[in-house]
Each structure stands twice: as structure tokens, then as C-alpha cells.
Amino acid sequence: MLRAAASRCARGAVRRLSSSAAVEASPVAAGSRRKPLLDEGDWSYYREWWGEEDGPGEGAQTVFRRHSECGNGVVSVSAYPASRPASEHWSATERWLQERNARLYPESASSDQFKVLGYQWRVMRFNDHTRQSTAKVMTCYRTSGQRSLFLMQQPHVLAVPYVKSMVSAGLTALPCSSYDLAQAASGQNTLQILCIGHGGGTLPLFLASKFRGATIHIVEIDPVVVSASIESMGFPMSSVKGLSSDESMLPADADDLLWGGIHDRIFLHIADAEDFIANDSNEYDIVFIDAYDGDDVFPRKLWDVDGAFMKNLEKKVHPIHGTVVVNLHSDSELPASEAEGNADSQSMLPMGRHVSQVCRAYKKHFGLAFTAAVPWLCNITLVACRDKGIASGARLGLSHRDFVLGKLLSKSDTVERALDLPFPCLPYIKNGFTMVH
Numbered sequence: 001m002l003r004a005a006a007s008r009c010a011r012g013a014v015r016r017l018s019s020s021a022a023v024e025a026s027p028v029a030a031g032s033r034r035k036p037l038l039d040e041g042d043w044s045y046y047r048e049w050w051g052e053e054d055g056p057g058e059g060a061q062t063v064f065r066r067h068s069e070c071g072n073g074v075v076s077v078s079a080y081p082a083s084r085p086a087s088e089h090w091s092a093t094e095r096w097l098q099e100r101n102a103r104l105y106p107e108s109a110s111s112d113q114f115k116v117l118g119y120q121w122r123v124m125r126f127n128d129h130t131r132q133s134t135a136k137v138m139t140c141y142r143t144s145g146q147r148s149l150f151l152m153q154q155p156h157v158l159a160v161p162y163v164k165s166m167v168s169a170g171l172t173a174l175p176c177s178s179y180d181l182a183q184a185a186s187g188q189n190t191l192q193i194l195c196i197g198h199g200g201g202t203l204p205l206f207l208a209s210k211f212r213g214a215t216i217h218i219v220e221i222d223p224v225v226v227s228a229s230i231e232s233m234g235f236p237m238s239s240v241k242g243l244s245s246d247e248s249m250l251p252a253d254a255d256d257l258l259w260g261g262i263h264d265r266i267f268l269h270i271a272d273a274e275d276f277i278a279n280d281s282n283e284y285d286i287v288f289i290d291a292y293d294g295d296d297v298f299p300r301k302l303w304d305v306d307g308a309f310m311k312n313l314e315k316k317v318h319p320i321h322g323t324v325v326v327n328l329h330s331d332s333e334l335p336a337s338e339a340e341g342n343a344d345s346q347s348m349l350p351m352g353r354h355v356s357q358v359c360r361a362y363k364k365h366f367g368l369a370f371t372a373a374v375p376w377l378c379n380i381t382l383v384a385c386r387d388k389g390i391a392s393g394a395r396l397g398l399s400h401r402d403f404v405l406g407k408l409l410s411k412s413d414t415v416e417r418a419l420d421l422p423f424p425c426l427p428y429i430k431n432g433f434t435m436v437h
Contacts, residue, residue, distance in 0.1 A: 177389025373432025
């Protein structure tokens with residue numbers, strides 16, 4: 001969730017970032033570290049899809065619009081032209097599609113031809129002004145017989161900085177607790193992932209494409225959001241449990257052709273998160289939570305320290321390396337106690353005054369918690385994990401904060417290399433790093 005109100009704190013976020021390290025715009029700042037690949041989701045492209053503060057803006061094309069019965073108001077998806085990849089590179093994608101098609105249909109390999117129509121940014125909004133998620137989508141068609149139009153989300157593109165922050169801080173915490181991330185990436189080890197909140201599906205698709213050993217369960221309460229992600233944002237339809245292929249206008253073989261088995265490791269459940277976690281039998285290595293409604297509210301039951309959700313979640317996360325990553329949306333860094341008496345608190349986003357309470361609730365259940373400020377946006381990444389794993393080892397005179405931060409930073413390059421990331425993790429972890437007390 002990223003809202004138009006984010007512009008109010010964007011300037012301060014950039015200052016915080018530049019004081020410690022330059023992120024995507026200046027990869028050289030990482031010194032001798034691995035030089036990131038070209039990142040099609042670099043923040044420098046945000047002008048292509050940001051739109052206006054009060055809506056999609058001029059030049060946007062509305063490709064989905066439907067009313068939600070789950071508190072999200074009007075769910076819409078707007079399309080914007082994407083400048084990358086350039087048209088001279090589309091032929092490589094066409095050859096890749098041709099090869100995929102030949103494996104599925106060897107008898108018609110010579111007659112089937114594919115043509116890329118272009119790439120677009122697709123932005124999901126609630127009530128027109130609240131940006132929920134952003135994805136890059138490729139559109140192509142098959143020319144033989146009955147022409148088929150395909151829509152494929154680009155899983156390697158994370159356009160929104162808070163998603164990169166969640167990935168960087170959350171995944172780096174795992175090897176700090178002795179979990180072998182590289183083996184999960186290669187498929188030699190299993191990785192159980194739970195995503196609460198779906199949006200356009202960018203995070204689960206990214207994770208599934210990077211971890212061959214990952215099984216990903218997604219919980220989304222709103223069927224309209226799920227429909228928007230499939231119909232307009234290129235999410236694989238067959239990953240949705242209980243949804244008939246007859247309800248889609250996309251080709252029946254779209255998922256097999258485009259995703260090559262990645263979709264078989266993703267399970268999207270249309271359900272309430274509290275009910276799902278109470279009845280789920282899986283044990284998860286890492287949980288990502290990004291669950292805001294159309295009013296920009298993070299449901300209290302998902303952070304009530306004495307509630308059923310928190311108690312059940314604690315039981316379903318691995319006892320040694322289990323990690324929970326939460327996206328928090330706030331335009332204030334004031335502690336809740338100060339915000340309540342502050343004259344400017346009326347301008348805060350709905351969750352601003354509750355951020356510290358959310359952080360303390362997760363720390364109480366998991367033992368250790370820290371936050372990182374998201375550059376450019378009014379978001380904070382909260383990471384809660386088992387303290388026995390990440391806090392073990394000799395401190396050598398370091399403070400608790402510096403010890404934990406140093407351990408995370410020492411593993412950031414491991415994550416980048418194991419996943420071949422197009423962006424560096426280190427700056428996202430360092431930015432505004434704070435221990436939760």
C-alpha cells in the first residue's frame with residue numbers, strides 16, 4: 001500500500017537515504033560489492049506510473065474497475081506505457097515464447113508464431129487515489145489458428161521501494177539465523193512462505209521466480225482484488241484456489257505457457273487471514289504481511305497482541321529462524337505517546353499513531369524486532385524474528401542495535417548473490433534502522 005499522501009514525506013526520506021548510502025540510482029556506492037543488474041523497477045521510472053495525487057492522471061487507461069464488498073471501495077487498475085524494455089529487445093522474448101510453445105505443442109511448433117505487443121505499468125488503486133500496488137506487464141499474442149492474447153506480469157520487476165525493503169530486510173534475517181537461503185534458491189532446500197495481502201501479486205511472483213524450492217501461500221480476503229490481479233495485472237489464474245478457468249477470458253494454456261511450473265508452487269486462498277491462520281497446518285519459514293483496506297487501515301486483529309491471529313501466527317512460524325515482515329504505512333515517525341498530544345497529528349495517515357503499538361506487539365510474540373525506513377515513501381518495514389537465532393554470537397563490545405545491524409549487513413551480499421537481485425539490499429536495511437524496544 002502506497003498512498004498519494006506519501007509525497008508529503010518523500011523529501012525527508014531522500015535525505016535520510018543520501019546520508020547513509022545511495023540506493024538504485026547510484027549502485028557504485030556499494031564499492032567493491034557486486035554490481036547490480038539493470039533494474040527495470042528502479043525508482044527513477046516512477047514518473048511513468050505514479051499519476052496524479054488525486055487519481056490516475058492524464059494519459060492513463062483504465063483497464064479494470066469494480067466495486068468491492070470487502071471495504072476496499074472501488075478497485076481499479078490503470079495502464080501506463082513503459083519505456084523498458086525497448087522494442088529492439090522484444091524479439092528475444094518472442095523467441096523465448098516460441099521455445100516454450102514448442103515444448104508444449106511440438107506438432108504445431110512451426111506454424112505458431114508469437115508477437116510482443118508491448119509493455120505497460122499496471123497500477124491498482126482503491127477509491128482512485130490510494131495506490132495499492134504496481135506491476136510491469138507484457139502483452140503478446142499467438143497468431144496461428146484462433147488468435148490468443150496473453151498477459152504476463154514481469155516477476156523480476158519490483159517497482160515500489162517498500163516491497164524491495166520488505167524483501168531486503170526480511171530475507172537477510174533468514175541466513176542470520178543459519179537458514180541456507182542459497183539452497184532454497186537452487187531448489188535443494190524447501191522454503192515455506194506465507195503472504196497475507198495479495199494486491200497485484202508482485203511479491204509472491206518475485207519470490208516464486210527466485211526460489212525454486214519455495215512453496216507460497218497467499219491469503220486475500222477480497223475476490224475483486226484477486227480478479228483485478230488476474231484480468232489486468234498478469235497474475236496466473238490457476239494459482240487461485242476455487243476459481244474456475246471458465247471465469248477467465250485468457251487462453252486456457254496461458255499459465256503453462258508463460259510460467260513453466262512456477263504457478264504450480266503458488267496457492268492463492270480467498271479467505272480471511274485470521275480464519276486461515278487458525279486452520280492452517282503449515283509451518284512457515286517467512287511471512288510477509290501487507291494488508292491495508294481502502295481507508296488505509298491495517299486491521300487491528302492482525303496486530304492485537306492478545307488476539308487469536310497473533311497467537312496462532314506465533315505457532316505457525318519456524319521456532320528457530322521463523323521471520324515475519326510487515327509493511328507499515330505512516331507519515332509520522334513520532335512514537336504513539338508523542339503523536340497523541342501533537343498538534344500536527346490530525347495530518348497523519350490513519351495508522352500513524354499506532355505504529356509503535358504494532359511493533360511492540362510483534363516483538364512480544366517473536367522476541368526480536370527492528371524497523372527500516374523506506375526511501376521516498378511513507379512506509380516502514382517491520383521485521384520480527386526469533387531472538388535466539390539472530391541475536392546469538394559474541395558482541396565484542398557492540399551495542400545490541402549495532403550487533404544486530406552488523407549481522408544483517410554481513411549477510412546482505414549473500415542474499416543478493418543467491419537470488420541474483422537487480423538491486424542492493426544493504427541500503428534498504430540501513431535506512432533508518434531502529435530496534436524495537
